[in-house]
Amino acid sequence: MARPVEHGEARRPAALVVAALALVGLLGLLAGPAPGAAAAQEPATSQGTAGAAPSPWAVLDQVLRSLASAGAEQAEFVQSYVPAGFSSGEQEEGRIALLLPKCLRWDYDEPFPKSFLLCDEDVWAWNPDDRRGQKGSLDRESQPGLDLLLLPIEDLGDRYEARVTETGEDWVAIRLEPKAELAQRTELTEATLVVDTGTDRLRELAYRDREGNRTRFELSGYRSVEPRGLFEAPEWIVWEEM
Numbered sequence: 001m002a003r004p005v006e007h008g009e010a011r012r013p014a015a016l017v018v019a020a021l022a023l024v025g026l027l028g029l030l031a032g033p034a035p036g037a038a039a040a041q042e043p044a045t046s047q048g049t050a051g052a053a054p055s056p057w058a059v060l061d062q063v064l065r066s067l068a069s070a071g072a073e074q075a076e077f078v079q080s081y082v083p084a085g086f087s088s089g090e091q092e093e094g095r096i097a098l099l100l101p102k103c104l105r106w107d108y109d110e111p112f113p114k115s116f117l118l119c120d121e122d123v124w125a126w127n128p129d130d131r132r133g134q135k136g137s138l139d140r141e142s143q144p145g146l147d148l149l150l151l152p153i154e155d156l157g158d159r160y161e162a163r164v165t166e167t168g169e170d171w172v173a174i175r176l177e178p179k180a181e182l183a184q185r186t187e188l189t190e191a192t193l194v195v196d197t198g199t200d201r202l203r204e205l206a207y208r209d210r211e212g213n214r215t216r217f218e219l220s221g222y223r224s225v226e227p228r229g230l231f232e233a234p235e236w237i238v239w240e241e242m
Contacts, residue, residue: 056162056174059195061153066200072099072227075219084212096219103231117233124233135233136242170198
């Protein structure tokens, strides 16, 4: 039997990332160059100049553009949640569907299946075996993790400091930390995004909140999907306000 969706559970995946995550791709309405780029220069590339670390904003800008142009996609995720003071915690798996910059959907697998749908600022949460669910609204600017996924690059540049912390043959790790003004009103203290530079997709989104709780989304298996019905709240659910 499915476990009821608790109010806190409805908020925790939204704080993703999906990030986290994250879920986990990053998206937003895309306009103009990445923060700090000169208008007269050639568009920045994710690789940067030879021998130099890539620009973190250029990498994220490329991911955003690629995701926004791809249409509806779906990926597998593994979500880990470790409470403050613990070395291990909960782990859940499922699928995330993206129709960016408008919609994100999370579908969690057994043993506690549940689904969450966010389109614009409307959010729905339900168990597939129940006929009751919760609906409400979220401010994508104030929810930690959601702003990483859904705000334009320029807005993120005003809110976060970004730096490349590690690089591999086909990946880049970028750490984002809220600037002073945002730090006073957000629960997010830092976020790390691992980007696959070969596919321009997010491999991992991890973040820590002010209380020290840690959330991580690992994503894989991106593929195109038919969006019809996927980003609509089920009609057979009786909805209650959150």
